[in-house]
Structures are given as C-alpha cells and as structure tokens.
Amino acid sequence: MSAPRTLPWPLVALFAAGYLAPYLLPTTVGRLDSALPLSATQAGAIGSALLLSSAAAGFLLASRVERIGARPLARAGLALSVLGYGGAALTGTVPLVVAGLVLGGFGSGTATTVAAAGIAAQRDPHRVSTAGLLCVSALAGAVYLTVPHLGSGHGGPLAAIALTALAVWPLTGRLPARGTTARTTARQTARLPHLRSGLVLAAAMLCWSLVQNSLWGVSDRIGRTQAHLSEVTVGAVFAAALGAGLLGVIGAGALGPRLGRALPVGAGTALIAGSVALSASATDLTTFATGEIAWNTLYPIVLSYLIGLAACLDPRGRWAVLVGSASSLGTAAGPLTGSVLSARAGFPVMGAVLAVGLLALTLPMTAVALRAGGRRLLPVAVRLRGRTAARSGAGAPERPVVELPLETPAAAERDAYGTAGPRQATTAAPGPGAGA
Numbered sequence: 197m198s199a200p201r202t203l204p205w206p207l208v209a210l211f212a213a214g215y216l217a218p219y220l221l222p223t224t225v226g227r228l229d230s231a232l233p234l235s236a237t238q239a240g241a242i243g244s245a246l247l248l249s250s251a252a253a254g255f256l257l258a259s260r261v262e263r264i265g266a267r268p269l270a271r272a273g274l275a276l277s278v279l280g281y282g283g284a285a286l287t288g289t290v291p292l293v294v295a296g297l298v299l300g301g302f303g304s305g306t307a308t309t310v311a312a313a314g315i316a317a318q319r320d321p322h323r324v325s326t327a328g329l330l331c332v333s334a335l336a337g338a339v340y341l342t343v344p345h346l347g348s349g350h351g352g353p354l355a356a357i358a359l360t361a362l363a364v365w366p367l368t369g370r371l372p373a374r375g376t377t378a379r380t381t382a383r384q385t386a387r388l389p390h391l392r393s394g395l396v397l398a399a400a401m402l403c404w405s406l407v408q409n410s411l412w413g414v415s416d417r418i419g420r421t422q423a424h425l426s427e428v429t430v431g432a433v434f435a436a437a438l439g440a441g442l443l444g445v446i447g448a449g450a451l452g453p454r455l456g457r458a459l460p461v462g463a464g465t466a467l468i469a470g471s472v473a474l475s476a477s478a479t480d481l482t483t484f485a486t487g488e489i490a491w492n493t494l495y496p497i498v499l500s501y502l503i504g505l506a507a508c509l510d511p512r513g514r515w516a517v518l519v520g521s522a523s524s525l526g527t528a529a530g531p532l533t534g535s536v537l538s539a540r541a542g543f544p545v546m547g548a549v550l551a552v553g554l555l556a557l558t559l560p561m562t563a564v565a566l567r568a569g570g571r572r573l574l575p576v577a578v579r580l581r582g583r584t585a586a587r588s589g590a591g592a593p594e595r596p597v598v599e600l601p602l603e604t605p606a607a608a609e610r611d612a613y614g615t616a617g618p619r620q621a622t623t624a625a626p627g628p629g630a631g632a
Contacts, residue, residue: 203327206367207314210270211328212335213277213364214308217301218247218527219336220353221409222434223343225531226416226427227350232290240413240535242294246301247409247528253305254312254521258514261313267371273306274368277361285351285358293350300357305524307361310371312520315503316513322504326449329496330442335360337438344431393564394515397506398522400561404465404502405523407550407557408495409530410537411472415488418476418543423484433485437492444493448500457505462562464498469554476547502561508568 217224221243229239253273261269280300284293315324343352388394419430448460468491475487506519537546 204314204318204324206270206370207311207318207324208328208331209364209367210274210307210371211311211315211325212331213274213361214250214304214306214311215328215332216335216357216360217250217281217304218409218524219332219438220339220357221247221413221527221531222416223340223431224350224353225413226420227348227353228293229417231348231350232288232293234290236417237532237535237539240531242297243413243531244528245294246297247524247530249298249301250305250308251521251524251528253302254309254517254524257306257309258313258517258521261310261513261517265373266310266314267368267373270307270310270368270371271365273303273310274361274365276300276303276306278303278358280358281354281361282358285354288350297354300354303361304357305521307364308520308524309517312503312507312516313513314371316507316516317511321507321516322500323449325503325507326445326496326500329500330445330449333438333441333445333496337435337442340431340435340438344428348427388510388514390509390515390568393567394506394509394518396560397502397509397515397564398519400557400564401502401506401519402522402526403553404557404561405526406529406533407472407526407553408468409527410534410550411476411491411530411547412534413531414534414538414543414546415475417538418478419484422543423478423480425481425484429481433481433488436485437488440489440493441496444495444497445500448497457501457565457568458562460501461498461505461565462558464494464501465554465558465561468494468498469551472554473547473551476550477544501565505565505568 224246225239225243228234228242229236232239234242257264257269277300280296280298280303282296284296284300287293287296311328315321315328318324339353339356343356346352415434416430419425419433420427425433451460471487471491471494475484475491478484478487503516503520506516507513509515534546537549541549
C-alpha cells in the first residue's frame with residue numbers, strides 16, 4: 197500500500213511568494229499612477245520593468261538551481277524581494293521606487309525559478325502547482341480586500357509582497373542545499389529533451405501571458421474610468437474574481453489529468469478570449485464583474501495545466517523554468533502593451549485585439565499538449581512490446597516488460613525535497629495525461 201502523498205509546502209509557499217507580484221499588478225500600477233507624479237503609460241512601463249527583471253532571473257538561473265542549491269538561491273530571492281519591495285514601499289522618490297521594484301522583481305523571479313524546478317521534480321507536478329496557485333489566489337484576494345482601506349499611497353501592495361517573502365523565509369530550511377558534484381555536473385550538461393515542443397510552448401506562453409497581462413495591467417482603470425466604479429468596488433470585484441479563481445484551481449486539482457491536457461488548454465484559452473473581450477468592453481458593474489470573474493476563474497485552471505505540461509517535458513525542470521521565464525517576458529510586456537493599445541484605440545478595441553490573439557494561440561498550444569499527452573514526467577518503465585511488434589509483424593509474441601531498478605534524476609530530487617523517496621521501475625503502463 198502506497199504512502200499518502202504529502203505536499204512539499206516549502207515549494208508551494210515559495211511559488212506563492214514569487215507569483216504574488218504579478219497577481220497584484222493592477223493595484224500596483226494603479227497606485228503608482230495615482231500616488232506618484234507618473235502618467236498611466238509611465239506606470240505601466242515601471243510594471244513592465246518589474247516583470248522583465250523577474251523574467252531575466254528565470255533565464256539566468258534556469259540551469260543553475262542544482263549547482264547553487266535550492267535553499268541558498270531561494271533565500272537570496274526572498275531577501276531581494278524584501279529589500280526591493282520594502283524599500284520601494286517606504287520611499288516616494290520615483291528613481292528609488294523604480295530601482296526597488298526592479299530589485300524586487302529579480303527576487304520574485306529567483307523564488308519562482310527555484311519553485312518551478314522543484315515542482316517539476318515532483319511525482320505529480322500538476323497537484324503541487326494547483327496548490328501554489330490556490331495559495332497565491334487566496335493571498336492576493338485578501339490583499340485586494342484590505343489595501344483600499346489602508347490609505348491611497350503606493351506602499352500598500354508593495355509592503356504586502358515584502359511581508360509575504362519575509363514570512364516564507366523560515367520554510368526555506370527544508371529545501372535542499374548545494375547539489376552533489378558528480379551527479380549534478382552530469383545532469384547539468386545533459387541536453388534539453390523535446391526541443392521543438394519546448395520552444396513552441398515557450399513562444400506560445402510568451403504571447404499568452406502578454407495578452408493576459410495586457411488586460412490585467414489596465415483592469416483597474418477599466419473599472420474606474422470606463423465602468424465608473426470606485427476603488428473599493430473595483431477591489432471587491434478583483435477579490436471576488438480571485439475567489440472564483442480559487443474554486444477553479446480546486447476544480448482543476450480535483451480533475452487532475454482525467455481530461456488530459458489538450459482540452460483544458462485549448463478550450464480554456466478560447467473561453468478566456470471571450471472573457472477578455474467582455475471585460476474590456478464593460479461600462480457597468482455587472483458586465484465588468486462578469487468578465488473579470490469568468491476570466492479569473494479560467495486563467496489559473498489553464499495556467500496549472502500549462503505548468504504541468506512544461507514540467508512533463510523535462511523532469512529536471514529546465515523547460516518549466518524556461519517556459520515560465522518566457523511567460524514572464526510576456527507578462528512584463530503586458531502592462532505597457534495594454535496601456536498603449538487602450539490609449540490609442542480604447543478599451544473595447546484593445547479587448548477585441550487581445551481576444552483574437554488568444555484564439556490564434558489555441559492551435560500551437562493544443563498541438564504541444566496532444567504531442568505530450570501520453571508522456572509521463574518519470575520514466576517508470578521501459579517497454580519493448582511496441583518495438584518488437586513493429587519489427588516482427590502482427591501476431592509476433594510479446595517480450596516481457598524489462599524492469600530497470602534505476603533511480604531517476606527526478607526521483608533523487610524528490611528525495612532531496614523530502615516529499616518522496618526514489619522509485620523503482622514498475623510494469624505499470626503510463627496513462628494518457630499522467631504526470632501533469
């Protein structure tokens with residue numbers, strides 16, 4: 197009887213701490229615009245700089261997590277987050293605010309990189325990523341409900357991100373330290389598997405995130421200027437939307453791989469396109485709330501499957517980090533793109549353009565999901581059955597399954613995180629969609 201699977205809570209907490217800054221982007225950009233001598237486009241550009249710094253951390257550290265060690269790298273990222281966001285929250289000087297946000301963004305990206313690499317090495321990365329999304333959605337919802345009552349300055353959301361990083365710090369003691377030399381060096385020099393699928397997914401995720409955050413970065417202004425809502429009302433809508441997102445994440449976690457990956461990714465992205473167009477065209481509370489709630493319900497569901505899809509391409513987590521960093525690039529360009537599009541064409545036209553872009557992305561993303569649909573994260577068995585039948589013709593006798601009691605790199609990584617020991621090869625046939 198198998199032991200109950202326990203969640204790697206240090207990774208879940210680190211994931212939440214890294215993702216909190218993008219989740220709070222609308223209120224962060226909106227507060228910069230209203231509390232500091234900045235235009236809407238300048239505030240959007242600063243938000244983009246924050247997220248670009250986060251993406252740079254992912255690209256820089258994607259192949260270095262094992263060599264440096266998850267624990268010191270996570271602590272460095274959290275320290276940068278505390279210093280950067282905390283410092284920006286305490287000053288009203290624009291250059292210092294920008295410097296603090298860029299520094300904090302690099303810290304968020306570092307934390308996300310460590311979390312992504314660790315999650316990819318888990319037995320069920322989809323389950324862990326949904327837990328992380330659940331935590332960050334709940335935390336962001338609480339911030340959206342609280343911050344409007346704490347004054348109109350720009351420091352509220354930034355202080356929340358810094359305090360979250362500080363709270364997660366004690367949990368890093370359970371992360372693995374520096375990797376072992378011989379095995380780690382061999383794994384670092386291994387080539388990236390499934391290169392074509394990984395590159396297609398990374399390019400698609402860059403555009404997918406750009407579209408999402410083009411709207412997310414200006415959602416606060418849509419609610420306040422086009423739908424004529426107060427900041428408190430807009431914050432309540434965001435909190436309700438993130439609460440609906442919690443239900444969506446719970447549903448995705450319960451479904452797991454039962455629907456495969458292609459259907460949630462393809463159909464989910466198409467539904468998100470409709471929600472984006474609806475939200476951007478909102479002129480009253482009902483339409484704005486409907487669009488935002490529908491969008492935020494679907495977004496984390498699709499994101500959880502995309503994270504699992506990237507994780508299944510490489511058990512060491514390199515594709516998970518690289519795809520996540522490409523997503524961060526798109527996220528970084530989102531606020532500025534949304535600001536420019538809305539300023540030149542208006543919010544409804546911006547929403548229509550973004551919706552068409554999302555629909556165009558469904559094909560390549562679904563294709564990668566179908567191609568990787570039957571690929572497990574862990575190679576738990578080696579079968580000669582298919583190759584033997586192909587060589588010998590129909591009716592040829594099947595050879596027995598060959599069991600290889602080898603410890604996989606992912607299993608060693610899971611053992612280091614203390615969530616599971618190394619598995620022996622088994623004769624269980626990997627099912628479609630498993631591993632994500």
